[in-house]
Each structure stands twice: as structure tokens, then as C-alpha cells.
Amino acid sequence: MSVDMMMVCNGRALVPATEHDYAIMRQTYRIGQVIKTETKRQADRSLQHHRLYFGGLIGLVKDYWEPQTGLVHPAEVRTAASFCHYLQSKGIALSPEQSQALQQDYLQRLTQKRAAKLINPMPASTAEIHRWIKIECGYYDVVRLPDGTIEKKAKSISFAKMTQAEFNEFYKAAFGVCWRFVLSRHFECESDAENAINRMLDMAA
Numbered sequence: 265m266s267v268d269m270m271m272v273c274n275g276r277a278l279v280p281a282t283e284h285d286y287a288i289m290r291q292t293y294r295i296g297q298v299i300k301t302e303t304k305r306q307a308d309r310s311l312q313h314h315r316l317y318f319g320g321l322i323g324l325v326k327d328y329w330e331p332q333t334g335l336v337h338p339a340e341v342r343t344a345a346s347f348c349h350y351l352q353s354k355g356i357a358l359s360p361e362q363s364q365a366l367q368q369d370y371l372q373r374l375t376q377k378r379a380a381k382l383i384n385p386m387p388a389s390t391a392e393i394h395r396w397i398k399i400e401c402g403y404y405d406v407v408r409l410p411d412g413t414i415e416k417k418a419k420s421i422s423f424a425k426m427t428q429a430e431f432n433e434f435y436k437a438a439f440g441v442c443w444r445f446v447l448s449r450h451f452e453c454e455s456d457a458e459n460a461i462n463r464m465l466d467m468a469a
Contacts, residue, residue: 287390313428317435320461322393325442328450329388344370394418400445401437 280286293299348363358366388396398404398418405417419425421434443454451457 313431313435314423316461316465317438318390318394320465321435321439321442322390322397323464324457324461325393325446326388326390328446329393340374341367341371397438397441400441401434403434403437 280289344367345363348358348366352358352363395418398421399416403419403421405419407415407417409415421431426434439454439458443457447454447457451460
């Protein structure tokens with residue numbers, strides 16, 4: 265198990281660096297339990313930016329999370345695109361914008377119809393959303409299991425595994441994923457979502 269910790273101002277205690285690290289600690293250890301740790305000085309990276317991701321971006325996504333991603337198979341997305349091409353081949357003129365809008369409308373209706381059939385879906389945890397974001401960003405390794413199946417194993421974004429420059433790029437990609445799948449349904453523009461993320465972080469401070 266790996267978590268990020270930081271020294272608090274009085275210099276006499278280590279505390280979890282983010283809510284994600286805190287959740288891992290609470291799930292693993294009981295309050296008052298003595299544990300032995302090995303500390304390592306991590307590369308310089310913005311703790312505030314780290315918190316912006318876990319406490320701000322993921323926190324906002326949790327508030328608006330809806331079980332609608334993953335309900336449409338990639339093959340169905342390709343079929344929708346192929347159907348638009350078919351319409352064009354039959355003489356029905358569609359601009360690229362019209363074709364894209366038609367596909368999105370169909371897929372959104374299909375997704376909402378399937379989501380409506382889900383009864384009391386379990387709320388996603390920070391860890392589950394974090395893993396989903398990394399997979400959607402393409403930040404994973406492909407592992408072949410003994411039975412021949414393929415599994416996507418999300419990579420770590422810990423201070424030890426990622427520089428600040430790399431984290432900057434990851435955060436941009438993560439925000440793009442969250443905007444595309446979740447936040448765009450609730451905010452008029454990306455700047456509104458970014459302001460909401462900053463407000464969440466301010467309230468948690």
C-alpha cells in the first residue's frame with residue numbers, strides 16, 4: 265500500500281496529503297493503531313495542485329456522478345457513425361456538424377434509456393473515479409492474465425512516480441475526461457466548472 269503523507273506545521277505529526285490518501289488509511293488501519301512506516305523524500309511537486317485534483321476535480325465529479333458512462337459499447341458508437349454515412353450514400357445531405365449532432369443525440373438517448381433501468385446504483389468512491397479517470401486518459405498498462413484475457417492496470421500518479429510537469433499534463437487530460445463525460449451536462453462552459461472546483465477546494469481548506 266502506498267499513500268502520500270506530509271508533515272504538519274508543528275513538525276510532530278504526519279497526516280495524509282489528500283482525501284484519497286486519508287480514505288486509504290481509514291480503510292486499512294483503525295484509529296489508535298501503531299504502524300511502522302518507511303519515509304522517503306519525494307520530488308518537488310505542488311501539493312496544492314495534487315489537492316486540486318483529488319479534493320476539487322474528483323470531488324465535483326462525485327457530486328454530479330451519474331451511472332451513464334460505459335453503458336454504450338464502442339461498437340454501437342461505430343454503428344451510429346456508419347448509419348450517418350449510409351444516409352449520406354442515399355442522398356440525404358448531412359454536414360459534418362449535423363452528422364456529429366445526430367450521432368450524439370442518438371447515443372445520449374440510448375445511454376439515458378439504459379441508465380433509467382439501473383435501480384439504486386452504488387455511489388462511486390474517490391478511488392473508483394480516480395481509476396476510471398486514469399483509464400479514460402490512457403494512463404494504464406495492459407496486462408495479460410493467465411486465462412488469456414486482457415486487463416487495464418491504472419498507473420500511479422504519486423509524487424514518486426510523476427514529476428510536476430507530467431502531473432500538469434495529466435491534470436489537463438483528467439479535466440478533459442471529466443468535462444466530456446460528466447461536467448458538461450451541468451455547467452455551461454469549462455471555466456464555470458473550474459470555478460466550482462476551486463470553490464470546493466476553498467471550502468475544504
